[in-house]
Amino acid sequence: xxxxxxxxxxxxxxxxxxxxxxxxxxxxxxxxxxxxxxxxxxxxxxxxxxxxxxxxxxxxxxxxxxxxxxxxxxxxxxxxxxxxxxxxxxxxxxxxxxxxxxxxxxxxxxxxxxxxxxxxxxxxxxxxxxxxxxxxxxxxxxxxxxxxxxxxxxxxxxxxxxxxxxxxxxxxxxxxxxxxxxxx
Amino acid sequence: xxxxxxxxxxxxxxxxxxxxxxxxxxxxxxxxxxxxxxxxxxxxxxxxxxxxxxxxxxxxxxxxxxxxxxxxxxxxxxxxxxxxxxxxxxxxxxxxxxxxxxxxxxxxxxxxxxxxxxxxxxxxxxxxxxxxxxxxxxxxxxxxxxxxxxxxxxxxxxxxxxxxxxxxxxx
Numbered sequence: 594x595x596x597x598x599x600x601x602x603x604x605x606x607x608x609x610x611x612x613x614x615x616x617x618x619x620x621x622x623x624x625x626x627x628x629x630x631x632x633x634x635x636x637x638x639x640x641x642x643x644x645x646x647x648x649x650x651x652x653x654x655x656x657x658x659x660x661x662x663x664x665x666x667x668x669x670x671x672x673x674x675x676x677x678x679x680x681x682x683x684x685x686x687x688x689x690x691x692x693x694x695x696x697x698x699x700x701x702x703x704x705x706x707x708x709x710x711x712x713x714x715x716x717x718x719x720x721x722x723x724x725x726x727x728x729x730x731x732x733x734x735x736x737x738x739x740x741x742x743x744x745x746x747x748x749x750x751x752x753x754x755x756x757x758x759x760x761x762x763x764x765x766x767x768x769x770x771x772x773x774x775x776x777x
Numbered sequence: 778x779x780x781x782x783x784x785x786x787x788x789x790x791x792x793x794x795x796x797x798x799x800x801x802x803x804x805x806x807x808x809x810x811x812x813x814x815x816x817x818x819x820x821x822x823x824x825x826x827x828x829x830x831x832x833x834x835x836x837x838x839x840x841x842x843x844x845x846x847x848x849x850x851x852x853x854x855x856x857x858x859x860x861x862x863x864x865x866x867x868x869x870x871x872x873x874x875x876x877x878x879x880x881x882x883x884x885x886x887x888x889x890x891x892x893x894x895x896x897x898x899x900x901x902x903x904x905x906x907x908x909x910x911x912x913x914x915x916x917x918x919x920x921x922x923x924x925x926x927x928x929x930x931x932x933x934x935x936x937x938x939x940x941x942x943x944x945x946x947x948x
Contacts, residue, residue, distance in 0.1 A: 613847055653844055654844060661849070722830070725826070736826075740827055761788070768819070
């Protein structure tokens with residue numbers, strides 16, 4: 594494993610990609626450290642709870658394998674999200690086929706999120722999570738991409754396959770719903 | 778509490794959660810925020826949302842280790858994957874397929890016309906399908922008459938005529 598180099602932290606994504614192409618594997622490690630958490634959060638907002646580590650890894654491996662097709666029209670992070678979204682849709686399709694007749698066990702979600710539950714044990718955090726669960730999938734994705742990752746509406750629209758205006762409307766509906774549920 | 782009417786600032790609030798954002802618009806939004814209770818409340822809500830979802834723990838080192846070193850993709854391979862190339866390849870394939878189908882059709886048509894001609898018994902042509910055994914007695918008789926009426930064709934070959942030897946008595 595290649596340790597991240599602190600001196601690379603100040604470089605932009607494009608520069609890191611160029612360095613990785615030049616044979617500096619530490620640049621890839623820096624990019625993973627920079628974007629992995631956002632990809633994991635996006636997976637959760639998408640309703641995914643299992644094997645997120647594998648999903649994020651798969652996203653990076655595919656992205657780096659196809660790096661020559663990244664033309665920089667969007668940010669590298671948005672491009673990663675787009676790849677991850679395709680993987681998530683594939684996962685959900687195959688899970689639907691596989692588990693159509695399988696009953697979900699009560700403890701199925703309590704695996705990787707035991708630690709997370711500890712962190713969100715505070716009552717307010719639990720309330721927020723419940724409020725987020727009440728949003729539509731698209732509202733939740735748009736809202737969390739904006740709040741957690743600060744993506745622009747343009748990038749969000751590209752990722753969730755909608756228009757910039759619609760993404761803005763989803764965001765404002767989401768924040769109103771969350772506030773109402775928290776105030777209730 | 779009522780929402781703030783300043784839609785531009787509200788749009789920017791999520792970005793104000795990151796101190797690193799420091800453009801002109803962000804500075805203006807921070808100035809607005811200092812005097813706007815509604816925006817302060819909304820920003821606090823956004824902070825609570827972000828804090829409530831720290832995300833699952835990841836093994837960054839393991840993920841990074843799975844990434845292989847860069848290997849350049851040849852230009853021709855990149856071109857072959859482009860949509861324009863695929864459309865062009867599809868077009869060439871369709872044109873080729875159409876040419877083959879047309880050629881096969883022509884060949885079939887030629888064979889059909891030959892068969893029709895032979896079935897109709899066109900004059901001067903050999904019947905390809907029928908045989909003498911298919912003809913009735915009357916037809917055979919007519920055929921013999923026709924054959925008898927044909928003019929003899931002189932052969933260009935020099936025939937050797939062998940005459941029987943005669944004795945003196947002509948026997």
